[in-house]
Each structure stands twice: as structure tokens, then as C-alpha cells.
Amino acid sequence: MPEAVITAESLRKTYKVKGKADFVAVDDLSFEVAPGESFGLLGPNGAGKSTTMKMIGAVSTRTAGSLSILGLDPDQYGPEIRSRLGVVPQQDNLDGELNARENLFIYGRYFGLPAKVCHEKADELLAFAQLEDKAKSRVDALSGGMKRRLTIARGLINDPRILLLDEPTTGLDPQARHVLWDRLFRLKERGTTLVLTTHYMDEAEQLCDRLIVVDKGRIMAEGTPSSLIRQHSSREVLEVRFGSDRNQQVAGTLEGIGDRVEVLPDRILVYTSDGEAALERITALGLSPITSLVRRSSLEDVFLRLTGRSLIE
Amino acid sequence: MKPITQPTLAELTAEAMEWGRKPRRRGSWYVTEHMVRAMRAYGWTIVVGALGQPILYLLGLAVGLAALIAVPIPDGGREVPYLLFVAPALLATAAISVASEEFTYPVMAGFKWRQYFYGFNASALSSGQIANGVVLGAAARMLVTVVAYWAFICIFFEWLYPGAANFATSWISIVIGLVAGLAFGAPLMAYAGALEEDKGQFALVQRFVFMPMFLFSGTFYPLATLPLWLQWIGWISPLWHASELGRVVTYGKTVEPWLLAVHVTYLLVLTVGGVILARRVFTRRLAK
Known part of the structure; x- marks a missing residue:
């Protein structure tokens, strides 16, 4: 196994809060990321994902623990580490007063690239982001999806070894998400290490080779998407709805059907290896759900199992 | 698909060390380049302001106020035409006026409205270099303004009072103007960087800091004309310090050596102190 490009041991980050105890954003995180791997941090808002990303991105210092990026300590070698990283932040921070091409050009200059190289890279990346016809458009005039693609393109100006993506597709329509996923797959094929945070289950399943589930700054589980589902959930899930006022009441009578029953405000989830068989047993009890759906278990179920909470609250 | 050969960790470390070398050395200039490029979006206001303001002020004062105040102004052992008396102060005011724009709204935009400082910060640049680049970018705009001002002053005086101004030394007022702008702007930048929200503070700075300073700093009359209880505004x-230095180099006003040292030291302390403070504010805020 090649040596990890990111190694975090007992990583901790706390913030001072006036008149209160320190706020613990990240608490004792340990993980490794191999070169070329696509690694995900999964968790709800406020779980500590973005804080962890900032520490990996060598912009925020850790309070305790050890962290090594590309074999270097970010506290001492911030510029060196960042020179080989690509960063796609949660919120686009392009310069709206420059046009799309200028944004790429000037960002290349930050890495000390000669002007000629910056021009070539800018054109290459505009094509990669499918924004050639918007090269001269001011960033303020671009749509959300275009800005996002431009931000990703900007993150690639220095041919980074590691690309950090913080909630890369939040706020995008489904088509724009798929275009982005396609671009990220291509990078992965080229051997770029991807580290991404998301609270979208499908995104994590699509993009991540391996992930950690984080909640309240701590790791709840770690593994590949399929192994996590295997370990923490059943093969199938039956979703039944009896109406929001009856779900809680009916759930009691469903005990024993499937491995586990979970009640959400709008539906009941029955975890089982055979969803259809479970539905038959429910109808045999004389209960007729308003709607029913049998689906494969997903990371959402894993998260629900591990934290007792839904990811998107 | 061809298998990808990944470099070893040692190779990646060496590569990062190599890539980091140039940004560590020249990062501040990269930010300056960005800030100057971004100014092109409002480039015409910069050019019109830099050329129009001196023409309007000098012409207005020359044909208006200076005609009214026909008596020469006694200043530092010399008697000078009124227009010559105010010109160095107007040059310094122009630089400070640019500083009051460049060190406020663009800083707030970088942190809050557009957040592009966070974009800079994710690259190989350090937060201190980002602060430096903002200072240098603003200084570049100030330079355009003060050079234009100085050029117009030269033209006006050659036309109106040939021989009154000393052009061999008056070019130093360009440097003085720059330092005046930075002495006012750098602490202002630290303040702007520390603001979480714009609740009209910059407008207050314009009205209650810039304007009184403009009116009570010996710009239009010697500071000693004011009652003592108002003179502290100038001190x-x-x-005031920049205007006095400007007068020394423009028409040879005589100033006690100790006072000359005070003028220079005061401006440098504000500049250096302001930059150090701004760099701290930037570092703290960008690391959040």
C-alpha cells in the first residue's frame, strides 16, 4: 500500500466562545487518505466537516493532534502544501469584477506560474468546465452551475495532487450536478486524490471510494459505501406511510417485521432483507399504508442508524 | 485504461517544497497584480478622478480663492502665494482620499461581500501577503493620483508663478503623498478588516474623520491660525504632517529639525504600525 498523502491523528479543533466553554468543532479525528483515492467526509451541517477541510487545506491551524499533508506539517509548510492543493470551497469566492478567463489566469499567478502557462491553462480549463463561450463574461453574469464549474476549474489551475471539495454540488440542479460528477470522475481517472464533504448520500456513493461518517466532530463509522451499508443497515428498506398522525401509532404493531423499525415524522422505515415479504406481512395484519416503497439501503440509512438523526434536517 | 503510476510520498514532499518557493518570495506582488487588475473595472473613475480633481481644485482656487486672498501667506520664514501654500496639502489630501476608498470597501468585499480573500488564502499565498498586496495595490492607485497632481501643480506654477516652486525637490512630495495615504489608510485597513458587517461605519469615517481632518489640518490656512483647543486635530x-513636509520640499518652508523628524516619524509609525496591525487582523480572520 502506498504511503498516505494525508494522515490525521487525534485531530482536534476548538474555538473560544466568550463567557462559555470552548466550542469543540472537531474532536479526535484520525484517518488516512491514500494517493489517488477518493475520500469523503459525510455528516450533517455543523458536524465539523468544513473545519476539517480547512485544516487539511492548511488555512486553519489545529488545536491538538497531528496532521501531515504530502508529508509536511501544515503549521510550518502552509504555502508549500497549498501550492499542491486544489480547493473548491462551499461558497464560491471568485472575483466577480473579473471575467471567467481572468479569474483562472490570475489564480494561476498565485502559484508562481509564468503568464504564458497561465494563459494556456486558463483556456484548457475553460474547455474542461465547458465554459469556452463564457470566457469573456464577467463572473457576476454566470449562473450558479457555471460559477461552480469555474470554481472547480480554478482549483485545478496548478494541476493539484489533492483536490479538496467542500459540498461541491450544494444548490445545483440535477443536470449541473451530473456534469460536475463527470468532471470529477475524469480527475480521478487522472490520479488526482479527491477529498470531499457532502451531505448528499447519492453523491457520496457515486464519488467516494471510502468515507468517514462524522457527527459532532467525531467519526461514527469508516469504510467503503457498500461496506458501511452492509455493516450498519439491512439489504433492503421498506418505506410505508400511514399519515403523519398515525405513523407513530402503527409503528408499534410493526415490531418483529424485518430487523428494525424506524419512525420518521412522515414515514416508517422497515429494515429487512426482503422488502416485498415485509410489505405482505403488513397487509396480512390488516394494515393498508397510503404509499409503500421498497428500495436498497443507502448511506442515509447508515447515518440514521448511527446518529439517530436524518442527514438533511 | 493505462494504470496510473503515483509518485512516492518523498517525491510529493519535494515537489511541494519546490512549488512553494516562488509564492513564498513573491506572493505579495501576485496579490498586487490581482488588485490592480480588479481596479480596471472602475478604471475610468480612477483616471477621471486622478486627472479631474487636481484640475478642478487648482483652477478653482487659482481663479477664485487665490484671487480673493491676494496677499502672500507668511509660512516658515517665506511669503508664498496662497495657491502655492495649499497645493502640497491638496496633493496629500488626494492620496488620503484614495486611501479612504481603497482601504475600506474593497477590504469589506474581500472578507464579506465577495469573499475573494478566502480564495486567495486557499492558494499558495499567506494571509500576510494578501494584506501586503492590498496595501501595494492601493499604493499603485495613489501613485497614479499623486503623480498626476504633482504634474498639474508643476504646470500651474510655471504658468502663474514661475520660479515660486522648487521643482528640484518638489517631486519628493510624490513620496510624501504616498506615505500620507498609507499612514491614514493602513490603520483604516486594519479597522475595515476587523469589521464583521458594514453598518455605515465607512460613511462615518468619511464624515467624522476624513472631513474634519481635511478642514482642520492646516490645509487651507496655517495650523497656528486655529485656537489651541482645535490645533490637536492637526497634530x-x-x-498636517504630510502637508508640512510637502511645503518644505515644494517651496522651501523652514521647519525646525526636531519638528521635521516628528513629521517623518509620525507618518512612518502610522504606516508601519497600521500594516503590522492589518496583517494580524487578516491572519486571524482568514484562519477562522
């Missing part, structure tokens, strides 16, 4: 104002 703490970078504009």
Missing part, C-alpha cells in the same frame, strides 16, 4: 492628523 494627530497625518494630513
